[in-house]
Amino acid sequence: MPTEEELFAAVDALLAGDPDLPGPAERARLREAAGITQARLAQVLQTTTQTVKNWEAGRSRPRPPRRQAYQRLLEGWAQQFPTTTAPTATAPADTAPTATAPVATSPGEPTPAPPALAPADETPPTHPAPEPAPEPAPAPAPTPEPAPAPTSEAPPRSRTPHPEKAPRPRKAHRPAHRPTPPPADQRFENGPLAVIDVEDGHVLAYCVGGLVLDVPAKSLPALIDWTLTEARLGQPRLHRNGRDGDPLLVLTPAALERYGLPTALSDEERRAGRLPDSHKAVRQLTRADWKLTRRGLGPWARIYRPAEGAKRHCVQLCIPAWNALDAREWDDRNAPRLPSMHPADLARYLGAYAQRVMTPRGTAAVTGLELMTALHPPTRAEKDPVTGAFTRALNEDALTAVHDVVxxxxxxxxxxxxxxxxxxxxxxxxxxxxxxxYDWCRPLTDDECMRQYLVAIDVNMSFAAAAxxxxxxxxxxxxxxxxxxxxxxxxxxxxxxxxxxxxxxxxxxxxxxxxxxxxxxxxxxxxxxxxxxxxxxxxxxxxxxxxxxxxxxxxxxxxxxxRYLDAWYKRLRDAYVTTMADLGVTTGLGGAEFLDAMARSRQSDPVMALLVGAIKATAKGGIGKLRQRNRGQVPYHEPWPALERATWRPDIRAAVLANQRIGLHRKLMKTAAAADLYPVAVGTDAVVYPSPGPTPLDVLPRTPEGKPVPGTFRLGVSPGMVKHQGTRTVLWAEEQFEEQGGVFNIANHIKTDPAAGEGE
Structure with a gap:
């Protein structure tokens, strides 16, 4: 607990403008001039990379004892790498720079107050209160850096700059594969979710975009109150007749300990999927008039109070330590990354998923189903022409009721x-x-056995494309x-x-x-x-x-x-294509360029690579949830909870799977007619062809001009196009057939890279 003298010293430092440290932009310049990465600097100062990022972004300042070491390092660098350009206006060396005028916003754009940022070893900087944006007046201030570059996601938010720094230019975002969305909703300016962690005794909320918030809450009920009243977390509705996304809190093991929750469930709790109602944390919530849904306080929990009119009071918890983020959907099952992922990276991963798909509401499969409803809400508000009162009316393009089954x-x-x-x-x-x-395999002919390789291709997002x-x-x-x-x-x-x-x-x-x-x-x-x-x-x-x-x-x-699933497909398509572009695989690539980009993508950005898998699991799992089966919740031939949903529609699932299989067969026919080329196995969306060479370029038919034959399989990143899944030798297949006794489908085992192709 800080003493009164320490608190007043920190306040005095803020009021003084922190004259001993150069501005954030200069800190970054000096580090880059020395050739030191943020991660390396964080290692030397025994802090986190995110903390160094916050220092250089002006969101926070170092606190003792790191402050003195950091200041000494910057002074040394300043002597080695002096600035090459003089400022347009000078100020005495022993005083803080004069504050610049507020940045002018575009017409109609609000000027939000910057959120407080306070990682464990930092003191939050003060900011002038937001004002209407006047015309900048001449002032003896340092020349501001260039205006922020526009992004394709949303217009940059205007901030009143800190007295010691001018506005930093924003990095231009890769063009999105969808229309530019409207300006960000200021109710949710800090993003859809936060990862709650504890560092040096301080509770921190890691949000999207590198934002870190100080969390004052001392108990779980207080954390829920803070989320709804101060954190400004949530997601705007995806459809005008839908509802806004509830804020999501992801609790790390350190946060679980801080708020009185176990870091692992007991065997009994794991089987029940929740903590018992007698647990201290559950009783705390009950005493504070918070309620839990039927699934209780488990890996995915909803904590709420009854809505007041159109305003909801609901927060969702995600607890990875209780297996909320199953490796089969959210992680690399062959080399799990989530257990050791830094909270800032976890916030980046789940935040990108929330922004491109939607805020997770459970497993990827559950979220895939919820996305259908979010894009096609069953009801809408309708005004009575006589009374003027609003009532709920059904939307004709949505699934609105539970119907008889066949x-x-x-x-x-x-x-x-x-x-x-x-x-x-x-x-x-x-x-x-x-x-x-499909789950089909046949013996190779004598002619096919003369070819050396078996090459497998995999259809991108096949179930989503079929929808x-x-x-x-x-x-x-x-x-x-x-x-x-x-x-x-x-x-x-x-x-x-x-x-x-x-x-x-x-x-x-x-x-x-x-x-x-x-x-x-x-x-x-x-x-x-x-x-x-x-x-x-x-x-x-x-x-x-x-x-x-x-x-x-x-x-x-x-x-x-x-065409109920069209909007759902487009949302997932855009998420997938945008994320693959982040990995360097764009829609303009084909042939050898595409194969090379795919090979490089697996090492380029591990976080975005996980996001690709989560998007594919959302598409595949969402279709599967349309016919969710009894998983042992109730006795055989007794109703199970999923049957109560309007989205329990096995006929729609059957139509999608039939369309996927038929679309695949149509291309098999085209390929056979064009090149006398026949598959030896098909597994879900993977097709295996005998080939004289080890890559798809050695086997897929092309026109004399070198282009794919129309109607056949085409290499590319878009859903419905194909990628390389793996290559084996014909000898390997013959050995497998002998060992497995003829019940072996080589399409399900031909992957030479575990990351290639995940059945979707």
Whole structure:
């Protein structure tokens, strides 16, 4: 605890303008002139890299004993690397520089007060109060640096500069792959989330953009109050009829200890997924009139009070030490990075995810599903023309209610099937809709064995790409009987016999294909159908596209339709492409340039590399959540919580998976016709081809001009295009077939780089 003398000394130093230290910009210049990195300086001064960044950004100042050492180092550097240009105005050497005039803002732009920043070994600098931006008047002040460069994310916020520094130029941001968003919401000026940590006894909140806030809260209820009243955290709504994102606090192990929470859950608590209600922290929240949702105080917790009108009082906690950030979605499962990640890097990682996707609300899969609702809210405010009162009205383009389900579309454990089938009965294709991704492999021909390599390519964001432009049902099912005619505009499930479809009779661009070396487009295992089976609309439509007649026996269709997933796809596409661009892989690259950029990207920025994986997991998991199964929460054939959601729609999941598989098969057909090239295995979105060389460039067909043949697989970063997943030898495949007894799908094991391809 600081003494009264220390506090007054710190205040006096602030009032004096800190004349002994050069300005922040000069500190950075001297360090760079000496060729020393911020990380190296932090190591020498036994502090963190983020602390040095704050010093050089003017957000905080060093405190003793580091202050004296830092001052001595700067004085030495100043003698070695004097400035080469004289200032336009001079001031006495023993006085603080004169404060510059406030920066003028653009018309209509507010001038926010800068947030307080106080890492453990620093004293927060004072700032003049914000004022209306007048025309700058001549003043004997140092020449300001150039105005901040505009960014593509949002206009730079205006700040009143600190007396000892002029405004720093902002680094230009890489052009975003979406329209420029409106100016930042000042209610949430500190970003969507903060990582709470403790350093040298001080509680710090690491936010996006390198911002660090001092946290005065001494208890968990006080931390929640501070978040809602002072921290200015949260996220503006993604749709005008939606709601703002609640602030998210990520608690490090040190923060858990500070606020009376265990750093690890017991076996019993882990099985329950929460702390018991008798825990001290839970009782503290209850006494302070805070409530918890049904999932309680677990790895992902919501702490709230009842809303007051349109204003919510809710904070979400994320506790990585309790496995909130599962390595299968958020980390590199082969070399986990999150346990040792600095809080500033963790804030950068999750903050970028929040800004590009949305604030996490649980697992990546849960967030993927929540993103659908955030972009298509089920209700909107509607004004009564008579009374003038606002009521909630349904949005026609959204999923608004829980509808009846269809027997063929639900999984085996659904209550609808209770008493219908025996517990271990394997439903046939005529009893169950089996729209799943490919899991197909075949033996190599003698000619294929003569080629040395097997090259695997992987479709980028395949499930998200399959959702783009797909018409899905928004209401409940309508049962059609009596051999209804097939209507491709009606999403749903159709009972139809497609066993007569023979791929060898199909001509693609006037050329025949060898149907025996291609998987069937109608079954996940690639087997030829043998009789009537249930199919989603995209599958039946593909049979018609191939030139075959179809005669459904019955169907369950939806009559209110829409492209519900388009906005969801575009949001995830932009997040993925922007993040890959941060790693040096841009949409303009193709061929060898693309492959080289992909190889370099894995070492360029570990934090952004994790973000790519999280975005892919969000896309894949969000689709899976549309048919979330009973994970043991309740007995077999009893209702489980997911069934209460309007977004529990197995028919929509089936349509996306059918469209993904059909889209993949369409390219397989095009490639076979163009180059007499046939796959030997397909696993989800990975395709394996025999090749004379080790890269996709050795096998994928190209035109005489060197461009990809239209309709075939194309190397590139955009969703739906492909990347290199791995290469093995034909000898390796033959050995695997012998060891596994013919049940081995080489597409699922061909990865030569564990980071390449994650099934999405």
């Amino acid at each position: 027997e063929c579309e639900v999984p085996d454990e659904h209550p609808l099937l209770k008493g219908r089938f025996a517990r271990h009965h394997l439903r046939t294709p005529a009893e169950m809709l089996m729209e799943e991704p 783009n432009g797909l018409t899905v049902g928004l209401n409940g099912p309508t049962h059609l009987t009596g051999n209804p005619p097939f209507d491709p505009s009606l999403p749903g499930s159709w009972l139809v016999d497609l066993s007569h479809v023979d791929l060898s009779r199909v001509r693609v661009d006037g050329r025949p294909v060898d149907g025996g070396r291609l998987p069937s487009p109608f079954t996940p295992k690639g087997e030829h159908p043998t009789g009537p089976a249930w199919y989603a609309t995209p599958t039946v439509a593909y049979a018609v596209e191939l030139g075959f007649e179809v005669a459904p026996v019955e169907a369950y269709v939806r009559t209110r339709t829409g």
